Amino acid sequence: MMSADGVFDSPSRLNGLAIYDKDGDKIGNVGQVYVGDRSGRPEWVTVKTGLFGMKESLVPLSGARRAGEDIHVPYAKETVKEAPRLDADEHLDPSQEKQLYKHYGLTATGAGLGMASGTAAGTGTASGTATGTGRTGAGTATGGRAGAASTAGAGRPMAGVRGSMPEEGKERHGEELIRSEEQLYVSTEEHEVGHARLRKVVVTENVTTSVPLSHEEVRVIHEAIAPEERTGIRGSLIGEAQTEVTLHAEEPIIRKESVPVERVRMETEKVTEQKEVSAEVRKEQIEYDTDQPGPDTGMGGRRGSGR
Numbered sequence: 449m450m451s452a453d454g455v456f457d458s459p460s461r462l463n464g465l466a467i468y469d470k471d472g473d474k475i476g477n478v479g480q481v482y483v484g485d486r487s488g489r490p491e492w493v494t495v496k497t498g499l500f501g502m503k504e505s506l507v508p509l510s511g512a513r514r515a516g517e518d519i520h521v522p523y524a525k526e527t528v529k530e531a532p533r534l535d536a537d538e539h540l541d542p543s544q545e546k547q548l549y550k551h552y553g554l555t556a557t558g559a560g561l562g563m564a565s566g567t568a569a570g571t572g573t574a575s576g577t578a579t580g581t582g583r584t585g586a587g588t589a590t591g592g593r594a595g596a597a598s599t600a601g602a603g604r605p606m607a608g609v610r611g612s613m614p615e616e617g618k619e620r621h622g623e624e625l626i627r628s629e630e631q632l633y634v635s636t637e638e639h640e641v642g643h644a645r646l647r648k649v650v651v652t653e654n655v656t657t658s659v660p661l662s663h664e665e666v667r668v669i670h671e672a673i674a675p676e677e678r679t680g681i682r683g684s685l686i687g688e689a690q691t692e693v694t695l696h697a698e699e700p701i702i703r704k705e706s707v708p709v710e711r712v713r714m715e716t717e718k719v720t721e722q723k724e725v726s727a728e729v730r731k732e733q734i735e736y737d738t739d740q741p742g743p744d745t746g747m748g749g750r751r752g753s754g755r
Contacts, residue, residue, distance in 0.1 A: 456490045456509050459483055464626065466518050467495050467507065469525040478519070479504045493519075495528060503533040506548055516631070523552065629731030646714050663697030 456462060459481040467475045475495050482492040494504035511522040521528070532547050549555065673681065 459490045462490055462493060468518055468520045469528065470522050473525050475525050475528050494534060505529060505531045505533050507531065508552055508554065625734060627732045627734055630729040632727055632729050634725050644714060646712065659700055661698045661700065664695040666693060666695065
């Protein structure tokens with residue numbers, strides 16, 4: 449129940465990581481890591497909260513998540529700081545364990561912080577004395593679980609160590625190295641890239657249109673004079689004569705007038721496009737060498753590198 453699936457499989461990667469509460473406030477850094485007897489995975493960690501780091505508060509990894517080099521737990525900072533505290537390398541007794549479960553509102557499984565049975569090292573419901581090779585070494589302890597007789601178990605002990613437990617038959621010596629690498633984060637910033645201007649100029653163009661124009665034309669009409677009308681008409685003598693008619697015609701008159709025809713303005717529109725950004729990042733590599741001869745190096749020793 450208490451195992452944190454997927455994210456916290458490697459205890460060594462939790463050592464020294466920053467722990468943040470549910471509101472994003474930093475609580476402290478990981479002190480010790482406690483792995484479960486059944487799962488073999490980290491299930492509890494301690495956070496340094498006391499003066500000079502002499503006191504450590506236990507916080508469960510149940511419901512926690514990892515973001516980069518940070519661990520976010522679903523508890524408030526005050527809840528963690530008010531949890532039962534431990535001195536460095538102090539072991540839990542059964543009553544302290546019950547207080548922990550009650551403090552975080554968790555249900556105890558009766559197996560002692562995820563232990564299956566038998567021997568515990570570091571903390572758990574077993575009580576006893578631990579011996580080891582320093583805080584980063586592998587500790588061993590004997591003791592009985594609450595409500596059970598003292599037995600010697602063959603299961604994985606729940607060891608409170610800084611980092612991870614060494615594999616069976618292996619011992620850890622010396623200090624750890626923390627490998628770091630740069631991560632690329634890209635943000636955006638808005639700045640001026642240019643200007644757009646709107647102006648108007650005067651151009652001349654020819655415009656052709658059709659207009660109706662009227663004009664007068666002369667048409668000669670011949671009309672016979674009746675006999676009874678001849679006596680009243682003068683000028684019946686034969687001779688030369690002349691008459692004229694004034695003709696009229698319409699001509700186009702051009703007049704120009706300036707009128708508004710449309711409004712023109714500028715607007716901006718934000719367009720988003722995908723663009724690939726690349727940059728160089730640095731990362732550390734772990735190298736090791738030894739003066740112990742190997743099959744590939746003869747007497748010159750061996751050399752290797754990690755990630």
